[in-house]
Amino acid sequence: MIRYGSLLLALSILFLLSACASKSLEQKTINAADKVRIPTSFEQLTFKSEGRTVFEDEGKFILIEGNKCTQRDSGSEAATVLQWIELPNYVDSGTVILNGWDMRFLHGDREVNTMSADITHSKIVKNEGSTFLVFEAQGKLSDQNRKDAYEFCVFYTAFGYRSVLFDAVIEGDYNGIEAAALQNKNQGALATLENTASRGTLKGNAAIAIIPRGFDFQFDNAFECELGFPPCKWADRTDYRLLQLAYNLSQSSTTPSLDGSLHWATQTVFKDNGTRTYRIRTRTAMILGNSVKLRADFLALNPRAGKTATCSKNVDGVVRTQTFRINDLSFDYAVPLLTGWDLSYECEHQQVQRAGIWLHDIRFDPDSSSLEYKVSSILRDSDGVPSFNTAQRITVLGLNRRIDTPIQRSAPVNIKIRE
Template identity: 80%
Template sequence: MIRYGYMLLALFILLVLPACASNYKEQKASNSTNKIKAPTSFEQLTFKSEGRTVFEDEGKFILIEGSKCVQHDSGEETATVLQWIELPSYVDRGTVVLNGWDLRFLHGDREVNSMLADITHSKVIKSEGSTFLVFEAQGRLNDQNRKDAYEFCVFYSGFGFRSVFFDATIEDDYNGVEVSTLQDKNQGALATLENTGSRGTLKGNATIAIIPRGFDFQFDDTFECEWRFPPCKWGDRVDYRLLQAAYSLSQSGMFPSLDGSPHWAVQTLFKDNSTRTYRIKARAAMIRGTSVKLRADFLALNSRTGKTDICRKNVDGIVRTQTFRIRDLPFDYAVPLLTGWDLSYECEQQQVQRAGIWLHDIHFDSNSRSLEYKVSSILRDKDGVPSFSVAQRITVLGLNQTRTSVQSNRAPVNIKIREH
């Protein structure tokens, strides 16, 4: 117990102190009656993650998945989730993937000003024979008034490995790499954010894989008139009904430029029936090396406009789940990454009660090198009419042992599945 006490103190210092000021505001707001009391950062760190071990090759590699939800009494503050996952002691490198999100207003539906799901920090900590993966996730759903209670759920996959068996280095893990832009409505609804890494990052046969960490969509402040007092205001926060929200991460790590610099891009859509000016941020981390492999898949985004003549008017509004299987992967170990999603109402713009998409129930069989997973999604207003359309893309991150490590380790693979 003493050891865990020191560990919690260390995690608190590393990840929590920068958020102290905002957490103090949250505590003040939540002290009033009939309001949701969001757990403090330290309170969250006192409980270990309930993540599930998907796959473990003991002594070499482990893959874990999990989720965590937190409620907030208003959209004025961003919801923060702090998680720590205990990893086997052999792990000396690891990271976390944003593999889904779920946002919902707790009381009815609203027009939308902003949507956020973002893993802002991640770190592997080793101390006194123990290893922990610690990360911070933030989420937000609000309208222009930012007074409505909401819930944010983050879905994640964490993996760790012993570096002696792999040529794989995780880059920009703690803060990730953030790209942002303002997409003017005159430029069209489809925004493109690009990042080019440092020259010489990729050498020889090395590959780089981009790990999705998050997005932040927000309609830009503008002039708006409504039935209120005062009716019009310059630079006011605005909200709109939602027609479509989409995200697609593409990467060309297998085909670097001549100077060895990797390139990746994110495309987004965030709109109602019309095209609006909106701000976008996206975050990612990277893993590179000759052990890193990719089975990339790209989602082409197409902007929808206005009302369609063909749409279902029946009540839907339920979580939709699909199961996917991939066989004969040329990888020793595989991690699925949710790199593309497109959520839209079937008919036309609607208010939002709940929106989300998440990857879960991962199963990897190292003998047949097959991967199975499920993807669930939801987009609805308060009555669930009309239904919604969804598309998604999964990129598979592969890790292969180096030839040297395979030749020096003749022992049979010891596969162990365990629950946290």
């Protein structure tokens, strides 16, 4: 049973999150036109997460997945999800992963100015025998005017463990590690953001894994005048039809460089038929230690050139789902990370009604050392024509228990032998 004092402490911590928004709306129906009363941030936190326990090795490790949706009346403010998950008491370390997102305009399709999905804060809270993972996620979908209602859904995977059994430390957990850049159109559509952090030399077989936390894409302001009132200004926001939206988080190595520094990079694409200047911001966290292992996949981002010569214009306005299975994993526990994705329209740029990609239905079987999961994706305008292309990159984070874990032994029995 949850102790109210511990729960209130967890809620208070989330209440202090700097990016906390004051308005959010729990999803009722996808196309609901009627407004409902927007719950306060505290009211959001009174609802327990509906996360599903994927796997648990009692006393050692737990893996949870879930999702939550919220709506906003306009794109002038980000949609915020405040979430808390109750964890077993043996958990004293853990974090949350952004493993997918799904966003849509609620009334038709639009050109886009901003698209973002970001887990801004995360924290493990322990008090009076209770343990919680609390986090905040923000998403945004807007056009030039930012007046259209939209829905944002975050898909997350959380894991927790008893730290004495693992040589694994999570860093950058609360605020994440941010990187930002302005990609000028003269530099091309493919942007690269590099992160370097100083950690010192890791010992033994220690490795590092970078955890995806979020992205924020926004077309830079440029003069674009559309008929309307009031008259447009030079500094007005711009929006464009979308051809391609892509993200790829990669690390050059699982170990530090010779000087002990850590390095990883994120590549992005955000474009219409042409190449536009856009702003990028990304967020990550990291886990490192001798218990950390990594099985990386590959995804090459190639910016689309624009309208193709041949185009079938098939109708495909539904969610596309694929099932994947990995066998013979040499890990005690495995956590899939959505570290890359590429969504693009089949023919040329279109307006956007819905876009998203998410990892779900995770199944880990330690007996067969196998991991199974599904990836769903969608990119469509109002009529679902043309179809879309999708690709993803899944990195498997492995965790192995320490082999030098102290074993509790009974106290020695002293026997005195009479001389």
